Amino acid sequence: MTAPAAKLSGPNWSLYAPFLPVIIVFLGSLVFAFAKSSSLERDMRIAVTQNMLWVVSQTQMELHALGHATALPDRNPDRIAQRFDLTISRLNLLRRGPQARYLADIGHLATVEDMTNALLALDPMVNGHNDQQHDALFALTDALHPQINRIANDVMITDWDRAAARLDAYRSTQQLIILAVVAAFVAALAVSGLLLWKQRQLHLAALQTLRTTKMLEQERDVALMYRDFAAIVSHQLRTPLSLIDSAMHRLVRQGDDVTAQDVLARRAIVTEAIGRLTRLSDTVLLLARLDNAQLEADFAPLSMQDAARAILTEAQANHPDRALRLSCADGPVTAMGDLHLVSHVLENLVSNAIKFSPPDRAVELRVFAQGKEVACAVTDQGPGIDPADQPHLFSRYYRGKTNKEGAGLGLALARSLAELQGGRIGFRTWQGKGSVFTLWLPRA
Amino acid sequence: MNTTPFLAAVFALSAGAVAAQDAILTVSGADSATTYSHDDLMALPQHRVATTTSVTDGVVAFDGFLIRALLGDDLPDDAVVVATALNDYQVEIPVTDFARYDVIGALSMDGETLSPRDKGPIWIVYPRDDHPELQDIRYDTRWVWQLVSLQVQ
Incomplete structure (x- = not known):
């Protein structure tokens, strides 16, 4: 069972497979270009040391000088002997080594041998x-001049022919080198391209994994949420329903003894219960639309005073015995938002304030503008929020120690709705004195 | 083989031997000149350079004196030596060449005394095979053959 383990731990060769041919092309081209450049460099060094034309012209000159020395009136023997030596020296140079091979190539070695022998026959x-x-x-130097001239002539032509051929060879080698470098460049580009492509694929795969994980987590959260949601909401539904149920039972039990007073009292209970049901279903509906990103705010400039006044009036109707007050800044305070959503948030804040403060204490609404924002602060004189509850205040389903009947949805929804409109909800609380919850919205 | 060049070579050798005391090299400075005969130069410490050359085949063994032995060692680094050949060929050689390389005035090649009918009596030889930088046309021009004078400037 070692094979699978080895396969796991060893390098994955298939990852490198696409690179192999291009890397071979890349390195091969470079090695080829390098080899060609080196041979070119060596060749140029050798070429430059050959100096045949100079050697021949030196011979020409010495032969001429020898003839000249014999033609001068004084015919100085020392000078003639020296010139003779120099001429023979040059001819000897031509008859040896690379020079001899060169002359043999162009068919003049025998001529030079003959010239040397003819001169040495007259050795002073x-x-x-x-x-x-x-x-x-x-007479001899005079006769040899045309021969050495012909050699010089042929050497020059041969030199130029060879130089031209050599340049041709250099050129074609140079072209090969350029081609090889271009091939290496293209191969390098291909390697880079492949690398980029591979990296992109890896990146995409990683992204896909991340996305899948996130989706799974989201799915799990949603599933959890709906489980809690169902439990809490059904519980919340049951309370007003049982209130309605018991009110009806009492009326039925009293039978014909029912007075108009009784009916009025029962109707108040039922109305209150139905109000709670309506608000709950409203909240649930809003939350559902928010979660499914179906909630679209209908933005328009709205008067915060009007919105606060409407909420206060409604709350006063439901709680006739509570002291509810509204104080407003001078002049209009206009927010940019959705009136329906703003009303929902304020209604939640106000009902919380009423719910969590003693019946004999007032609840106050204050509308004001500050900088680029407008606000509506809801102040209660309740017991304040327990420090342990404060961090979780806006978490969905979180219910504080004193909250016995809420669903733990109200503040969470209120904050989501405020944020949906580019606003926020702030709060401050003082133990034993009360709390302030403030809805902030962008100024219109 | 044709006998004429052979005979000539024999005579050339004997002629060289007869003239061994004649001055063949003049070394001059700003205000002095010293002449050397073949025997004088042979009496100097001999040094061997085995090298290829640009005008012969294969490795050749040269024997002769170190040029720097004639020049003394108190020359400034920027001094140049003008080397002149029998045919008036002239080239300037920086003295640093003689300090840096064992450049010799070769008197014989492969054991044979250099003749004026070849590249003798003196051929400036660089240790070309020991230093790659010397395998260059700019150094080849300093290989003066048939050397007759060295003038320090």
């Missing part, structure tokens, strides 16, 4: 110096 060191000897030397 053997024959001494006399007019006859000098005449013969002069």
